[in-house]
Amino acid sequence: MRNILSVDVEDYFHPSEVQRSVDHSRWDALPSRVCDSTAEVLDLLAAHRTRATFFILGWVARRFPALVRRIAAAGHEIACHSYAHSLVYELSPAEFKADTLHAVAVIADAAGARPTAYRAPSYSITRRSLWALETLVECGFTTDSSIYPIRHDRYGIPGHPRHPHVLETPAGPIIEVPPATASLSPSRIVPVGGGGYLRLLPYRYTAAGIRRINAVEQAAACIYFHPWEIDAAQPRLASSALARARTYLGLHGMKSKLARLLRDFEFAPLSDVCADPSVLPAFPIGSGNDPVH
Ligand SMILES: [Zn+2]
Known part of the structure; x- marks a missing residue:
């Protein structure tokens, strides 16, 4: 079974938990570390002969276009993680479209091809920002990975389909690839997909x-x-x-956990695993298994 590996390329001052202490206006002045840390990720993946999807922040692509080219040259899929790492549900539809088109332009400039997969900052496509999926189709995206089907204080749509599927928007269909969750019982869905959960919990989880x-x-x-x-x-x-715990706990052990994950499982980019929408279940937004009203 091929699983999907994805990397959200952003600097240490971009996560939503950190932005509460570091305003956007300070980003350009802070010493960047994203090129070095991404180079380490590329080395790790190369050592395990694994390709992944890299969701790149537009701000990073504008400042470091050579990094985007290096990721693409290593055979990875180039995708979009917004321009300014703003939470989608805090933007108006017009602001979201402007941010998305800005990101597409700088990423396409750097990579030489338009990204077709999108991931919202902090999985911020929720019940109140489902309109964003239609905008993504209008902006040329075929795939989205922004809906976390769990209950969380900042994101999530509990009850949303948990495996790759197609959502029908007024502008056309889009493939939705939620991060991994495990179903312990019909009412108990727990996050598995990564980042913090891999870092904070034992590898065996x-x-x-x-x-x-x-x-x-x-x-x-x-x-x-x-x-x-x-x-x-x-x-x-x-x-x-809380922000310090979510962001900084487990950093020391993360690289060895990732290496073990790459040894124990087979991974591929998102577009390799979910290439054919005709084999995926389709849902209109707001009906079926999707409890959106
Ligand atoms: Zn992010």
């Missing part, structure tokens, strides 16, 4: 979750992480206790 999704549900698991999660020397800018 993520490994058991992927095995369960592959063997019991016969589905591919979509895993994600960020280059800053293997950078234990990054400045600690987040200020609240």
